[in-house]
Amino acid sequence: MHLRLNELENTVKESEWYKNLTEEVRKNVSCKLYELVPRTCDVKYDIPKEDDNIKYVTTFKIETWRSGNYRVMFLKMYSITIEEETCYCMCEFPSVIGTMKIMEDKHLARFSHTYPGGVREEGSTTAAQFTTEDKKLQLGRFYYTMNSTLNHFPDCKDTARVLLFNDENKKKTLSKVLMDAIKKDLKEENFQEKKFKEGNQPPQIDRLESEELKYEFQVYVAHTDDDEEKAQQIIDHLRKKGMADSDIFDADSYLPGSSWTKKMEVASCKCRWFIFLLTKNALQDKSLNYNVVSALGDSIYRRKVRVIPVVDRCDNLVIPEALRWITYIPFDINGRHLESLYSIVS
Structure with a gap:
């Protein structure tokens, strides 16, 4: 896909349609x-039928050769008109997310859920129907995985954008979602420099929620005693990039003398993002899964805390299922994981 996306701008600007536009347009x-990416995973294949403010304009054909194979991609350009203002963009619904709606509606899948107690050191695991909360979790993972894929190749950076939105909010129409995104992107292209958003601004993933949750802190870095230095590197990097001290939960100052489990319990209720250092040191603790379940309990399900494990690179990647992580970051001895974490929590 990336070999076609990096040709997108040239394809548009070299088209007869674009050449016939005035400079103002x-x-x-x-x-x-x-x-x-709608909250309900309800995929629409005829976008203008969903919103009278959206009109089909033209189709672009992008052709390329990759690994000796001929590839072709068709992308539709639409106009979005609200009152007297008109913008243009290419957009589509990823068809894969429609599968999650089918799984939820027709009960075609069962997911394992871990709860405190029942099994020594690990908690009890029960197979349950694919729920709305499971769908939100998988949708969140899809969002971060797709963004990582789109931004993996330098020549594809800023060629595409994943738009999460709550399609159950009737006040926020699809045309309004697109118009806001287009105007924001065009403004940033003009100014180029993107400034850090100060304070506890809602991340993209919050657009999947019906009601906005309030958090006292932006982020907490959970770690074992052996990984304290690595955790401090993350905190120092967030501060260096502009995150305020008041946005970072300092468990040692807030809860002096408390156990690691107690710190996690409090942090899960007060922090939007929960960075979990799962290095080899942490994974050697056989009671880790049990401690996590005991500490976090329902907060992961009810408070919508976003868990980001930072894991060692290894062949057998193991992340405790109880964490219900939304995305994970490989730990890098050269510190490349620091910028990845900042880009998510900021």
Whole structure:
């Protein structure tokens, strides 16, 4: 996909449609591809039918050769008009997310859930129907995985954007979601420098929620005593990038003398993001899974805490199921994981 996306802007600007536009209209044309990810996973294949403010304009054909194989991709350009303002963009619904809606509606899958107690050191695991909360979790993972894929190749950076939105909110129409995104992207392209958002701003993933949750802190870095130095590196990097001290939960100062389990319990209720250092040191603790379940309990399910394990690179990657992690970051001795963490929690 990346070999085609990096040709997107040239394809648009070299088209007869674009060349026939006035300079004024061109200022309202986004050359990005917008991947639309609705909260319900309800995929729409005829976008103009869903919103009268959206009209089909033209189709772009992108051809390329990769590994000796001919590839072709068709992308539709739409106009979005709200009142007297019109913008243009390419957008689509990723068809794969529709599968999650089918799984939920028709009970086609069962997921294991771990709860405190029942099994020594690990908690009890029960197979349960694929729920709305499971769907949100998988949708969150899809969002971060897709963003990581899109931004993996330098020549594809900023060529596409994943738009999470709550399609059950009737006040926020699809045309409004697209218009807001296009105007924001065009403004950033003009100014180029993107400033850090100060304070506890809602991350993209919150657009999947019906009600906005309030958090006292932005992030907490959970770690064993052996990994204290690695945790401090993460905290120092977040501060260096502009995150305020008041946004970082300092468990040692807040809860002096408390156990690691107690710190996790309190942090899970007060922090939006929960960075969990799962290095070899931590994974050697056989009671880890039990401690995590005991500490976090329902907070992961009810408070929607976002868990990001930072894991050692290894062939057998093991992340405790109880964490219900939304994305994970490989630990890097050269510190490359620090910027990845910042880009998520900021």
